Amino acid sequence: MARLLIVDDEAHVVERLAGLVPWDSIQVTKVYKAYSAYEALELLEEHPIELVITDIRMPGMSGLELAAEIQRKWHKTRCILLSGHADFGYAQEAIVRGTASYLLKPVTDEELLQTAREVLHRLEEEWAQIISRERIERTLRENLPQLRGQLLAELLQGRRYSREGLANKIKLLEAPDLMDSFFAMLLVRLEDPFPGYDAQSIALVEYGIGNMAEELFAQHFQLWQGKDAHDNVIFLVKSMSETSEAERNERLERTASQLQHAIRTYLKGQVSILIGGWGAFPDELTTMYDRTLTALRQRVGGEQELILSVGEASDLPGKLPLLxxxxxxxxxxxxxxxxxxxxxxxxxxxxxxxxxxxxxxxxxxxxxxxxxxxxxxxxxxxxxxxxxxxxxxxxxxxxxxxxxxxxxxxxxxxxxxxxxxxxxxxxxxxKDSRVGLIRQVRAFIEESLSEDVSLQAIADRVYLHPVYVSKIYKLETGENISDYVYRLRMEKAAELLLSSQEKIYEIAAKLGYQRAHSFINVFKKHTGLTPQEYRDKHLPS
CATH class of the missing domain: 1.20.272 (Zinc Finger, Delta Prime; domain 3)
Structure with missing residues (x-):
């Protein structure tokens, strides 16, 4: 499914290409029309468009310049240049720079469709490569430890997922499958000299602690590492063998002691380690974490390099249920x-x-x-x-x-x-903010019709992103900004034709048309009459 923009200063060419060529046969679902490069840029600001077909020779900004501007601002939009033999060298320059494909005039519908099909196919292949499963999986693998840590941090802070949603996330991130399993928690608090480290050094320490833990626990346990909001390193621990709870606890405490010793020996720092009791994942995760954090505050406090096994909630004085x-x-x-x-x-x-x-x-x-x-x-x-x-x-x-x-x-x-x-x-x-925005946009357009009334110029005036301005305007008024500009220009044109003696080219310039020929074509398309015919018809002889 693709969207197409046809650009030519000759209105009859635009109308023929837009209305008579069977674009739906190559999966083009929407065809936009512009009668100058400037109108084309306005439409591109408002709408996502995959393919632009433009004539090279146009007043003001040529099709070649338009293609270059499109490459600069919308590098995933492709162009097809329609060129005469005299412009062939310019078209070749565009191809070399990678901005466009080209067709020599006169061009048949079949040639145009075939070229458009090939251009869109190449674009589709580019996107397929960008979103390829292999590329996504490679990027995901590179970031898995960080993503697993983020998920655990969210769970510790009380983020709720549906059971199916959480299971899918765990599987995607290749974390230990703890769903409906018993697990224990290790809370590792970094002490002297670690609090004096900078952020990069702390990150390296946490990485080192994770590697040491994986090495020491690997024989009997699976680990899921993360970090809580208080900068404690957290490990969720799952036993890989069927043993009694007493034996699991003895192994856990012994290995935690080895980890503390390894950190002191090889990272030259001190940690306290709290070992939570066993609970069911995910239902008891936040309860266990709260209990362990309370034990850190009440039982360890400011003491350093301790190891503590945290019992049930009843073991902690004054413990109340949490909301x-x-x-x-x-x-x-x-x-x-x-x-x-x-x-x-x-x-x-x-x-x-x-x-x-x-x-x-x-x-x-x-x-x-x-x-x-x-x-x-x-x-x-x-x-x-x-x-x-x-x-x-x-x-x-x-x-x-x-x-x-x-x-x-x-x-x-x-x-x-x-x-x-x-x-x-x-x-x-x-609502009030949007009404005010519409008022600002329309005021700027009315005072700037002879100048730049592109979407970007409008957005710059109101200090907002052009996409936001475009969407809010359409949401509130039911029409695109470009449609309003077009309608206002035609209304002003009709008014000036009947209320002034100005020449056609002078009225065209007042309304932002750099070439009278373009204005005449657009006005005739709108009213069915040329500007002079309209004036003759409505003014008394």
Whole structure:
């Protein structure tokens, strides 16, 4: 499936090639038309186009110059130049530079279709090579350790995947198949002298620790290495043999001690290693990680070069259940900032479902949820340049009073109401912003019709990316910018023809046509009359 742009300053040539040649026979699904190189560039700014067929001889910018500009800005768009014998040397220059193919005039439909088919086939082969399975797999293999580490880091921070989705990711990244298996966790905290290292040196240390661990654990365990948000090196460990839990633990502790010694001996630094108990993956991963991190804080603290086996949750003093839904990735603030309203509502329902199952009337948990949600709303409002007091009105005073809710239902209803207000405000601002953008675009076009009104020029004026400007304009108005420019030029032309005594070429110049001939052809295509015929018909004798 390809899109084609035909460019010629003679309108009848464009119309014939666009309307009479059976482009669908070579899988061309859309044909665009331009009557100058400048119009062609505007269309290319707005639409992804694979193939351009252009005449060489055109006023203002030639087809050869157009092809060179296309190669500079859209290097995956191909050109076919239509040249007469006198222009053959120029066409050859384009071929040598790799900008285009060419055909000598006069050209038959069959020749044009055959050449277009060959050009599109070569382009398809180029893309096939770019996205080839072998190339993708090679790139993936080179980045597998980093990608595995990123996935583990996301899981440790509470990112949720469907079981099928997670299994597929693990398989794709060639990580140990832990799905529904028992695993243990090693948390390695880097101590003196490592904290004084720069980022590159730390990365080398972590790489070295991973290699040492693979060497020492390989006989009995599979490892999945990653890194948490606190710069601890994390290993998920899976036993490769059927042994008792006591024997697995003894091997794990012995090998962890060997790893600590190897790091001290060969990397000249100290680490503390915490060994989590065994649990089921992925259901108990975040619970085990939280337990291990708590043990690091409560039992190891500032002491250095320790090895500690972390028992069950009951072994840690004062350990309470956690509201995991509140903190999983993406966070509430991230969902709110991105305007992902559907996912945000799902998260809120998950939080309150978890809250109800943990003794929802507890002021401790109500306070935790209330503060988390309030913080996310405040952070996002301030990032958007909005005062929270103006966003939620009377509810702002309730925030200042502390926790104004005594039941999960009250907190739930308040949360949904505030998020609803935020969504309404956000959507209204988006609409207002787009209306303002359309107004700016049209004002610039109207004042610049005799100059450059290309999509790039418009985008430069409003300080936005041309693709964004094009898409928003089409979304809000239902027409392309180039269609509006064309329509405005024709309306202005008709007005000037009837309200002034200016000559045709003067009106053409006012409307941005460098050659009167091009203006006459376009105007006749639009109205069915030449400019002079239109003037004669509508003005009294």
């Amino acid at each position: 995991h839904s509140v903190y999983q990735l993406p966070t509430i603030a991230q969902l709110l900032e991105a305007g992902q309203w559907g996912k945000l509502e799902e998260r809120i329902e998950a939080i309150f479902a978890e809250l109800k199952g943990m003794g929802a009337e507890s002021e401790e948990y109500l306070l935790e949820v209330f503060l988390s949600i309030s913080s996310a709303i405040t952070q996002t409002a301030h990032k958007s340049g909005i005062l929270l007091s103006s966003l939620i009105g009377p509810d702002y005073d309730r925030l200042l009073q502390g926790t104004p809710f005594r039941t999960w239902k009250q907190l739930h209803d308040w949360t949904m109401e505030v998020f609803g207000q935020f969504r309404s405000r956000s959507e209204a601002e988006t």
